[in-house]
Amino acid sequence: MRNSILVKTFFWCCLVALTVASLLPVALLPPQSVNVWDKAQHAMGFGWLALVGLLAYPRKPVMMCGYLLVYGGAIELAQAATGWRYGEWWDLAADGIGIMIGAGAWWAARYAARVAR
Numbered sequence: 001m002r003n004s005i006l007v008k009t010f011f012w013c014c015l016v017a018l019t020v021a022s023l024l025p026v027a028l029l030p031p032q033s034v035n036v037w038d039k040a041q042h043a044m045g046f047g048w049l050a051l052v053g054l055l056a057y058p059r060k061p062v063m064m065c066g067y068l069l070v071y072g073g074a075i076e077l078a079q080a081a082t083g084w085r086y087g088e089w090w091d092l093a094a095d096g097i098g099i100m101i102g103a104g105a106w107w108a109a110r111y112a113a114r115v116a117r
Contacts, residue, residue, distance in 0.1 A: 004056070007055050008056040011056040014048065018045050019075065022079060023075075023085065025084040039094040040094070042072075042094035042095050042098060043098035047098035049098075050068055053102075054102070061103060065103050068099050072091075072092050072095030076092050
């Protein structure tokens with residue numbers, strides 16, 4: 001039970017961190033240690049959120065992935081409204097690809113755990 005609360009708390013902390021990083025002006029963000037293509041950053045961020053989110057809330061995986069995709073769309077709309085960030089629909093597509101990758105990693109881990117029993 002305690003582990004479940006920790007994973008859920010970690011998921012929500014990651015979601016808040018991604019939201020803040022997505023909406024801050026780029027000049028206020030720390031310099032990147034690795035220059036990665038913008039769409040890859042979206043895919044990695046949402047892949048991580050999907051993996052952690054599904055570990056935290058494993059009972060409804062399709063719903064979790066759907067919520068994350070809607071969240072990605074909301075981030076893009078919010079970025080477009082800020083005036084200092086740009087919302088792009090290709091970013092939402094990258095979010096979706098990341099969600100699929102994270103969900104695939106979660107599914108593979110669950111399958112491997114079942115087989116190992």
